[in-house]
Amino acid sequence: MIEPMLATLVKEKLQLEGKWVIEPKYDGERIIAQRNKDKIDLWTRRHVNAAYKFPEIVEALRRNINSDNWILDGELTVEGGFRQLLKRNVEDKFKIGILSWKMPATYNLFDILHLDGEDLTNKTLLERKGILLKAVYFKEGIDIVPFQEAGDSNWKNRFKEYLDEGFEGVVLKKAHSTYEAGKRSDKWLKVKKQDTVDVYVVGATRSTGSIPFGALILKKDGKFLGKVGTGFSDRDREIILHILKKNQAPLDIELPPEVESELLISTRPLLAEIRVQEMINGSPRAPVWVRFRWD
Incomplete structure (x- = not known):
């Protein structure tokens, strides 16, 4: 698996210089999804392949991307947040089937790292997001993490709006940054509730x-x-x-x-x-x- 790029935690007093993108921070689990021909894997940060626990996500990815070779980055969530997501951590196949119906997950995508054999990690964030939007049909449990351009004049207002909407905080990403796999980078910054x-x-x-x-x-x-x-x-x-x-x-x-x-x-x-x-x-x-x- 490719190690995910990680954001650096910063305080709300942060001042931004240059062009950034702002995204809401979800209460879920980071997942690197990978397809190689017929095999689809869902890798957690602990290097656990969780694909068998989320069959509804695997099938949605299989149906809604016109390629059999890709690597995606996103956050896996269920309604009710991370504590509810923990209830999907079962091994029994029958229980997995029931839970995938009663407590379906959503894979919220924010990045694409490979497509059709091409390494996209050296492309800019905005370029990668453009490729992601064209490559994926966002339906059946696959969603796009909303994003917009941000700067020092408006990011704090959007941060407060996301908190009011129930998100954990925000992630700020340099618009022209490349994907630094396995690195906790200052090109990606996360700002959370102060408590x-x-x-x-x-x-x-x-x-x-x-x-x-x-x-x-x-x-x-x-x-x-x-x-x-x-x-x-x-x-x-x-x-x-x-x-x-x-x-x-x-x-x-x-x-x-x-x-x-x-x-x-x-x-x-x-x-x-x-x-x-x-x-x-x-x-x-x-x-x-x-x-x-x-x-």
């Missing part, structure tokens, strides 16, 4: 009751940040523990003794998002779990 913080999950603590774990252990800037133990449903906890077990690894930070004594499982750092009332001396006040970030 959320990006952190890394590095493990979980034991539960004192019947729930799968007590709290998630967090780090930021290479140091222990604290724990988050609210914002999960029981089903969320089961799914999260399953993800932690798949990513089990030795701790790479030092924990306070009282937290280390509660340790249930440790993992490689997994990017996540929490909601806080405020940050006090670098520590989150009243943290609430939001989601893992795979973007």
